[in-house]
Amino acid sequence: MERKSFLDQEPPPGYIAGIGRGATGFTTQADLGSSRRLPAGSFALEDENNVDDDGRFLDADNDDTGRFGSVSDDDGDADRIYDAIEAKLQRKKARPRKRAQKNALEDENKVQVEEISIGQSIRTIGEEFKEYKEKLSEVSAEDWLNLPDSGDFTKRNKRARKEMQERQRFYRNSDFVTSGLRDVGSTGDQALLDEKDVDLTGLSLAKEKVLAGQLTSLRDDKAESVDAETYLSQLQDVSGEISTEIGDYHKTRTLFAKMRETNPYKPDAWIASARLEYEAKKYKRARELIQQGCEKCPKSEEAWLVNIEMNKQDASVCKVIIAEAVRYNAKSVRLWLCAASLETDSLSKKRILKKALEFLPRSSELWMEVVKYEEDETMALRMMQKATELVPGNVLLWLEYARLGNSKQILEEALEKVDSADAHIVWIELAKEEEQRTGNEVKIGHIVESCFEHTSLGRETWLDIASQCEKDGFSLVARAIVFNSMNLGVTDDDKLDIWKAEALERSPEISRSIYMFITANFPQDIESWMNFIKMEKTLRQYDQLYVVYEMATRANPKYELFYLMYAKDKWKEDGDVEKAKAIIDEGLQMNPDSEDLWFAALKLRSGEEARQLFVKCREQLGKKTARVWYKNVTFERQNENLIAAKELAEQGTQHHPKEFKLYLQWGQILEEENRLEQAAEIYYKGTLLCPNSPLLWVYLVRAYEKLGNLIKARSILDQSVVSNPLSDQIQLERVLLEERAHNRSQAERILSTALKKLPHSAVLWRQNILYAKPSHRKNLYTTALNSTNDHPMIILTIAKDMWLSGKVARAKQFFDACYEKDPGYGDYYIHYYAFLMKHGTKGEIRELEARFKENDPHSGEEWCVLMKDVHRKDTDLELLRKAAEKAAGKI
Structure with a gap:
């Protein structure tokens, strides 16, 4: 801010600060000294007659006169009274100081206090800073000039507010945005807006820049700098949404008109204008514009295609347009293909495509399209032969040629002519042809090995190709690709982990091939064998599963679990007891001291x-x-x-x-x-x-x-x-003994004491729930679940209690939760089977029986008692049904 000039000038004679603003106040005699009221003419400028008047005020302190005349007697009396009061106050203040000085003199250990006047203290402080003041003489003139100014803070807040107002701009807003902001406030999203720190000043400046850029782009002399092609090409990609994205149709229309006028020979402006009118339902205007665009830009195939699109309802008009288009663009493949698509019969299509080939004999798209409509196989074969001669590097033409003729010979010829980047496609086709013709896995493997020798693709790419071969039904080719690609891009340290991860993520056939490769290279890796077996069981490919078992037992003859799993699946799934016996006997020969194999043999x-x-x-x-x-x-x-x-x-x-x-x-x-x-x-x-x-x-x-x-x-x-002391089974027996002796109160006391010692016992909490009153049980559910870590016994107890209370839906939820917690809990199957007998369907019962067979439960108090009954003759499923019928009869 500019500094006012009067601040650096001498004040005029007789100037009193603030007098112009009414700051008169009052003046005492001490302020004025010996000054007198001067006449108005006494403030004249200095001249030769009054140069010696500078000392006229030196006797002001000794003058007894005031500003308005001599000092009166009343003033003298007042001064004496004030002086007497001041002296009395000074004497009162001196008494404590003298007393403190006396005490200090008596006590030598205390600091001696010396009383000095205010003037003396000021002089003392001045002497302390004397050394620093003397050093100021060493400061150069340049340093003095470089000292920073304190700044001008006059009306600082007012200036900041004024500058902020100058930066603010106001714009007209659309109703759509206004309603959106209103909805945001009403739906509770305002809190989200408040959380964000919105820079309104930056937003205003950004809008100002955008507006300036838009105005600049409309100037005639700057029209060349607008990147209209990019904008219009993006606009064409979203032609279906143009009517909703353009806020002001009329302004956009004017803008496009200006662009057509500025660049009439650029097709993008015409295409964008036509699409705008077409989306605005002004079809006639759109067709006129695009026709003008085609006339202005006859070499633009895009303009002709848009013209055909906007006239697609009239096939005859489209044919006229396409005829005109190919006259100007005889080298356009898209226009020739569009012309063929406008015909309805194969003969006309073929005629047009052959005409196109006269202008574009090296177009692989046209050759591929024309052969589709050739009914004569011999002629089609000749056409593809001619196509491969004209375009020898296109692999798609060779594949089509091989499909029509002697595939093996043609593919071998193609290997010498196609581009090296596409050579692997031909090799894979050769392998597919071998699988389809002979199914010889060895020959297929040799072909794929040769492919890998002549190509350099990555492992992930090869696995994707193998997946596609699997989808096409060429499993042997897919397996050969997997075997040859597994070592690509991996090190010896981490290859096993990478292979296992790939096997878990890929499709079944690819995963099977990967597991075969892993087990062949790492036959002692039990985890891979187990994952391989699990995958085959999930897919229910039992023939393949038994092959895996055979390989696993041969690779790991001392691992008895493979024999047990193999025999069990052979017995359960196929019912082949004799084969199961042979498997166990084979395992016993390799592991004669295995208890599990001996007891499996005894069970059979x-x-x-x-x-x-x-x-x-x-x-x-x-x-x-x-x-x-x-x-x-x-x-x-x-x-x-x-x-x-x-x-x-x-x-x-x-x-x-x-x-x-x-x-x-x-x-x-x-x-x-x-x-x-x-x-x-x-x-x-x-x-x-x-x-x-x-x-x-x-x-x-x-x-x-x-x-x-x-x-x-x-x-x-x-x-x-x-x-x-920590056996909940004994504690429960103490409770049940008193219960059977009809001593319920003693049983409850024993149970309460036992729960304090064993707060995590599921059997004790179950008994506590059963003893509680129905109105109190709900509070015990949460405590019991938390104390036992959601034990399935507690969940099943709650489900049964819900069932007895008539809450069928809630009971089913707890039954499902019990299964999720432990699918091998046998008591769940008994009581849920009984529940379904009364509240379920036959389909749900069949599903439960399937679960029972799959999980083969071996836990649960009631189920274990039934399983260990030496007198039972029923199968497990029959035993389950009888137990469920008995449980349902008690409800």
Whole structure:
């Protein structure tokens, strides 16, 4: 801001600051000194007569007169009174200071305080800064001039506000934008707008620049600088939306008219104008404009094509237009193809295309199109032969030629003439031809190997080509491509991980080929074999699955799980028991000490054959594992040979005295013989040798309960808690014992105490829910689920409770949640089957049975009891149906 000149001038004589603004105030005698009121003429300029008047004010301090005359007596009295008061105040202030000085003198350790006047203090401060003031003389004139100014802050806010107003612009807005902004505010999106920091000043400047650019583009002398071609070409691409995207039709129309006038020989302006009119439903005007455009720009094939498009309702007019178009553009393939498409019969189409070939004999598109309408195969073959002679580098022509003639010979000839970038296409076609003709995988592999030697494509590209070959039905070619491409672009360190990832992402045939390649190069990689098997089972390609099993067992003969899976699938899916036996026997030859293979072999046999095999198994594994003994005991119990079973149990305890299952089976056999006291003795013996087995304690308690000795049963339970303090099974048995003794209150107290010790036990929470009142159960659901980490037992308990409460829909939701949590939970199938029997359909029941077969459940209290029943004769599915019928009968 410009500095006012008067600020640097001397004030006039007698000038009093602020007097012009009314700042008169008041003036005392001390302010005026010995000055007198001067006459108006005394403020004259200096001259030779008054040069010595500069000292006329030196006696002002000693003058007793005031501004308005001499000092009166009243003024003197007032001055004396004020002086007396001031002296009295000074004396009062001096007393504390003297007292402090006296105390300081008495105490030598304190800082001595020296009283000085204000003038003395000012002089002292001045002396402290004297050194720094002297250094100012060393500052040069240039440094003084370069000192920054403090700045002019006069009316600063007013200037900033004025500048902001000058930058603001106002524009007319469309109703569409206004309504959009209104909708934004009403739909709750205003919060989103408020969160964004909108720079209104920058937006205003940007709009100003855009407006200036648009105005500049309309000037005649600057019309050449507008990139109209790009704009109009983009406008053509969205011709279907032009009516909604152009805000002002009339302004746009005027703009296009100006562009046509400026550049009449550029077809883009004519095309854009015609499309604008066409979208505005002014068809006649559009056709006139595009016709003018064709006349102005007859060499533009795009203009002619648009003209035909706008006259497509009248075929005769289109033919006239296309005839005129090809007269000016005889080298345009698009126009010739358009002319052929306007004809309805094949003969006319072929005639036009042949005419086009006279002008464009090296156009592969025309050759490919004309051969479609040639009915004579011999003539079509000659035409393609001529086409390949004229355009030898086009691979599509060679492929069509091979399709019509001797494909192998033609393709071999094509390898020498096509471009190197397209050579792999010919090689792949040769491989496809070999697969289609002979199906010889070895020859196909050689052809694909030769292809890889002459090309340099990447692994991903080859896998995509292999996928396309699979879709076309050439699986052998796809496999050969995979085998030859797997090592491209990979290192030895990470190739296995890359191959596994590719196998999981690709189509079935490609994945199968990749797994075959992996297992061939890494035969001991169990994970790849497992993924291979899982994929084949998912696809239900059992023939291929059995081939994979054969390869897996041969590659890993010591891995017993492959034999077990192979035998199980052969038994379950094909029902071929003999083949399953042979598979297990083969596995036993390679793994004679495998318990799982021995028991799988025993499971596939029955009667005397199984009994003889048990003898061999005991000889082989009897001293190593107790499993063979209790499996043999179970077999004899299932065949109702209790004497042999009891003998085997006794022999087993001699070899394995700490196997609790042998004592359980021995005691159960005695219970079946109604010898409860002997059974209790065996259970008790088992608890002495296996104190950490909760099930033995439970059977011992139940034996004494059957004998009617509840006191003994309670005593045993108390003893079992000492040996198994964290067993929820024993705690539950304590609760159930009191329940069976009709002592519900004691049972609830025991349950409450047990839950405090074992807050994560699912069986205890289930019992707690069952004991709770119906009105209180809802609150227990969430607590139980959170405490047990959504255990399937709790979810199933809630589903059953919902069902009993009549909430069928909610019950079904919890049944589904139970399945998602654990598909192998057997109790779910029992109760959901019962639920579907009353509230489901036959289709849902069949779906549940399919799930049951697929997951083969082996968990759940109720289901395990049914599965381990030695007297059952039913299959698993029949057992499920009977259990479900029994559960449904209780509802």
